Amino acid sequence: MSFVEYSDLIRDGDVAIVYLGHESMMHVKVKQGAQTQTRYGVIRHSSDLIGRRYGSKVTCSKGGWVYVLHPTPELWTVTLPHRTQILYTTDIATITMMLELKPGSVVCESGTGSGSLSHAILRSVAPTGHLHTVEFHQQRAEKAAEEFKEHGVDGLVTVRNQDVCKDGFGVSGVADAVFLDIPSPWEAVGHAKAAMKRHGGRVCSFSPCIEQVQRTCEALAEEGFEEISTLEVLLRVHDVRTVYLPLPDFGADVFAQARADGAETKPQTPVALKTTTPPREMQGHTGYLTFATKPRT
Amino acid sequence: MADNVDEDALYRIKEGDYVVLQRGDVFKAVQILPKKKVIFEKQWFFLDNAVGQLYGSTFDIVSGGTLQPRKPKDAESPADAKEAGTDNRNIQDDGKSQKLTRDDIENFKEQGLTDQEIIQQLVDNSSTFIGKTKYAQDKYIKKKKKKYENIVTILKPSCRILALMYHGREPGKICHLRYDTLAQMLTLANIHAGSKVLVFETCAGLLLGSVMERMGGYGSVIQMYPGGGPVRAGVESFGFPAHFHDTLHEFPVCHVNALLAGALDAAPEGPDSTQSDAAGGEEPKPPKTEPTSGPEEVKMETNSGADDVCDPEKEAREKRIEAKAEERKAKQEEKRRKLASAAALLEGRDADGLVIASRFHPSPVLMGLLKFLAPSRPFVVYSQYKEPLIECYTKLKEQGGTVNLRLADTWLRHYQVLPNRTHPVLLMSGGGGFLLSGTTVAADPPRPAGAQRAEEPAPKRLKVTDADG
Numbered sequence: 001m002s003f004v005e006y007s008d009l010i011r012d013g014d015v016a017i018v019y020l021g022h023e024s025m026m027h028v029k030v031k032q033g034a035q036t037q038t039r040y041g042v043i044r045h046s047s048d049l050i051g052r053r054y055g056s057k058v059t060c061s062k063g064g065w066v067y068v069l070h071p072t073p074e075l076w077t078v079t080l081p082h083r084t085q086i087l088y089t090t091d092i093a094t095i096t097m098m099l100e101l102k103p104g105s106v107v108c109e110s111g112t113g114s115g116s117l118s119h120a121i122l123r124s125v126a127p128t129g130h131l132h133t134v135e136f137h138q139q140r141a142e143k144a145a146e147e148f149k150e151h152g153v154d155g156l157v158t159v160r161n162q163d164v165c166k167d168g169f170g171v172s173g174v175a176d177a178v179f180l181d182i183p184s185p186w187e188a189v190g191h192a193k194a195a196m197k198r199h200g201g202r203v204c205s206f207s208p209c210i211e212q213v214q215r216t217c218e219a220l221a222e223e224g225f226e227e228i229s230t231l232e233v234l235l236r237v238h239d240v241r242t243v244y245l246p247l248p249d250f251g252a253d254v255f256a257q258a259r260a261d262g263a264e265t266k267p268q269t270p271v272a273l274k275t276t277t278p279p280r281e282m283q284g285h286t287g288y289l290t291f292a293t294k295p296r297t
Numbered sequence: 298m299a300d301n302v303d304e305d306a307l308y309r310i311k312e313g314d315y316v317v318l319q320r321g322d323v324f325k326a327v328q329i330l331p332k333k334k335v336i337f338e339k340q341w342f343f344l345d346n347a348v349g350q351l352y353g354s355t356f357d358i359v360s361g362g363t364l365q366p367r368k369p370k371d372a373e374s375p376a377d378a379k380e381a382g383t384d385n386r387n388i389q390d391d392g393k394s395q396k397l398t399r400d401d402i403e404n405f406k407e408q409g410l411t412d413q414e415i416i417q418q419l420v421d422n423s424s425t426f427i428g429k430t431k432y433a434q435d436k437y438i439k440k441k442k443k444k445y446e447n448i449v450t451i452l453k454p455s456c457r458i459l460a461l462m463y464h465g466r467e468p469g470k471i472c473h474l475r476y477d478t479l480a481q482m483l484t485l486a487n488i489h490a491g492s493k494v495l496v497f498e499t500c501a502g503l504l505l506g507s508v509m510e511r512m513g514g515y516g517s518v519i520q521m522y523p524g525g526g527p528v529r530a531g532v533e534s535f536g537f538p539a540h541f542h543d544t545l546h547e548f549p550v551c552h553v554n555a556l557l558a559g560a561l562d563a564a565p566e567g568p569d570s571t572q573s574d575a576a577g578g579e580e581p582k583p584p585k586t587e588p589t590s591g592p593e594e595v596k597m598e599t600n601s602g603a604d605d606v607c608d609p610e611k612e613a614r615e616k617r618i619e620a621k622a623e624e625r626k627a628k629q630e631e632k633r634r635k636l637a638s639a640a641a642l643l644e645g646r647d648a649d650g651l652v653i654a655s656r657f658h659p660s661p662v663l664m665g666l667l668k669f670l671a672p673s674r675p676f677v678v679y680s681q682y683k684e685p686l687i688e689c690y691t692k693l694k695e696q697g698g699t700v701n702l703r704l705a706d707t708w709l710r711h712y713q714v715l716p717n718r719t720h721p722v723l724l725m726s727g728g729g730g731f732l733l734s735g736t737t738v739a740a741d742p743p744r745p746a747g748a749q750r751a752e753e754p755a756p757k758r759l760k761v762t763d764a765d766g
Contacts, residue, residue, distance in 0.1 A: 004489060004491075006671075006674070008647075008671070019700050019701065019736075053672060053673075053739065054672065054673035055671070055673030055736075055738045055739050056672070056738075056739045057738065057739055068673075069700075069736060069738070070673040072675065073487070074484065074487065074675070089481075089484060090481065092484060093477075093480040093481045093483065093484035094477055096483070096484060097457050097460070097476065097477075097483065098457055098480070100455045102456075102510050102511055102513050103489075103490040103511075103512070103513025103514075103515060104513060120484065123487065123489045124489060124511065126489060127490055127491065128513070199305070199307075199308050199351075200353060210719060213712070213714055213719075214714060214719060229711065230712040230714045231709060231710060231711045232709070232712070233477050233708065233709050233710075234707065234708040234710075235706075235707055235708075236707070237703060237704070237705045238683065238704045238706070238731075240691065274688075275687070276683065276687060276704060288712065290714070293353075296308070296351055296353060
């Protein structure tokens with residue numbers, strides 16, 4: 001297992017995703033002899049996981065069953081241990097495309113946070129790219145580095161424990177793309193520029209508040225960034241279901257009876273309709289995404 | 298310094314390159330060819346002068362259609378007017394505020410005034426300009442710039458730019474797949490280097506090219522195509538290096554049933570398979586339900602499939618026919634070889650991802666192609682409409698073999714961010730299509746559910762995908 005390469009069989013030391021049911025998943029570190037409790041009973045790693053194929057159905061002790069899935073950055077995002085607020089897949093997808101990430105890209109990111117976006121970046125830039133990620137919170141930085149190692153991607157990433165607004169990214173002139181998710185991104189715009197290739201590249205800043213966006217855009221324009229554009233992407237999940245619409249009873253149809261007197265009025269049955277319903281509540285705002293291009297300097 | 302020169306060489310425009318022209322937010326993909334006249338945004342010009350310049354450069358279009366690199370940052374707004382009004386209480390729309398006539402402006406153009414000089418003239422001759430607020434002045438100049446500035450920027454193509462371009466120019470050709478939706482597809486399908494991905498699309502090759510870009514020439518992409526041949530017009534625009542094309546395979550969906558039944562003989566006589574009919578009784582046949590793939594599509598394929606056939610002089614007709622026959626034979630041989638190699642990739646039924654975006658009904662496509670995926674792999678289906686995806690969802694639920702099903706769409710909003718003038722952009726896209734995504738799993742229980750207590754690993758079954766038919 002690795003987050004950047006599929007494998008067929010579950011091995012000791014892997015991270016596997018246990019699918020318990022609709023919208024309910026958890027990750028497990030696979031370890032010889034270990035057990036994991038679920039609401040369907042216990043999963044014994046040695047017999048239930050190791051050596052089995054990813055995607056298999058595993059029967060738990062109480063007779064319930066779960067599926068064991070190969071980890072992907074998207075599954076990791078919904079099961080990871082939160083140390084901070086995280087970015088979700090809808091924003092991540094947009095960021096990845098608009099930053100033009102692809103195998104070989106060199107990316108700078110700050111802050112690392114819980115590593116939700118980091119895993120997605122690593123997946124996209126592997127096997128020849130690199131991620132330089134900066135986290136000023138020491139414990140979070142250490143935890144992230146540890147996770148990258150467990151996930152088999154530590155060769156692709158460098159974690160630095162420093163303040164990006166003061167000390168920058170620790171590299172200069174190497175990045176194709178820079179991503180900022182910090183409270184005061186405008187203070188890091190200069191460092192972002194310095195980290196990027198002379199030839200140019202793309203930058204993105206994620207901010208929940210419009211005032212932050214305003215200041216960031218001003219800083220970007222001042223530093224000579226071009227194509228500054230702010231957007232917002234929201235996800236709408238549709239719930240597929242069958243609904244039944246009853247028909248009203250208008251009483252006996254006199255004309256119909258006059259025409260065909262044998263016909264009886266049948267009791268009206270509700271009409272079944274396969275449709276989707278919107279979720280009662282949805283995420284109305286995550287953050288504004290501001291993109292810009294650094295021209296060649 | 299010396300290495301900088303080298304480094305720049307990578308970013309210079311070369312003859313034969315596929316590039317994207319940009320003016321404002323309008324894009325156009327073209328190939329750089331000598332003495333080729335290009336029409337873009339009501340202007341015509343030649344791209345010869347762009348050769349040797351850096352990607353991202355902006356050019357002025359001067360008379361005769363030649364491009365001249367724009368000098369870096371000439372003084373921005375022509376009139377940094379110091380005077381400005383506070384409101385518009387005294388501004389009347391009498392249609393007489395602009396003293397220049399159309400003819401005057403045409404004259405200016407003929408005299409060879411630069412766009413900035415023309416705009417300055419317009420400002421100077423507008424009686425109301427000074428009375429306008431600073432913001433209104435700004436807006437006025439911006440509008441005039443858009444009209445009179447004869448500039449074009451040349452960009453290196455990327456998935457982002459081409460997706461923006463197609464969505465803006467020809468949404469019909471890409472089934473109205475909006476760029477943010479495309480972005481979701483690539484991420485939800487976990488497209489990355491080294492995997493084996495199936496693509497079924499009728500989006501002019503945009504989706505295929507985007508998948509290839511994300512794979513960076515590592516792994517393999519199998520284009521499952523309907524009709525007589527794969528459409529890849531959009532793939533060319535990406536300008537991939539040659540080795541990327543070695544990772545690209547193609548397989549006609551009309552042979553899917555035969556392949557699934559193990560009855561595919563990789564030596565078909567013609568493109569129209571007779572054996573797929575014989576073999577595929579149990580399955581709906583996506584290609585057969587809509588055999589009219591559009592005449593222009595068929596034409597494109599013949600062009601891309603092999604080198605041009607239809608050109609030489611009219612005299613040597615016989616020779617041509619002979620050569621043609623020869624060529625056809627070679628082509629068929631090539632096609633057979635390609636089919637065999639794609640079939641070999643599919644036969645293991647161990648593909649790592651599936652993306653579908655087409656004008657066909659997604660349900661039979663999904664049901665047919667899902668069988669080639671290994672368990673625990675993501676798939677994403679796009680449709681411009683929600684209803685067919687509801688059907689897919691229902692079928693997948695009935696049939697099993699998938700988890701994590703989600704039917705969703707995304708909503709995209711752009712913002713204007715300017716000092717004291719920040720707000721959502723007035724016009725937004727009404728919809729970018731719908732996505733159904735999910736993950737495959739082993740189709741049925743790993744046989745007797747008693748064996749798992751044993752210390753040795755439970756029996757692992759490799760043939761997981763065949764039970765879902």
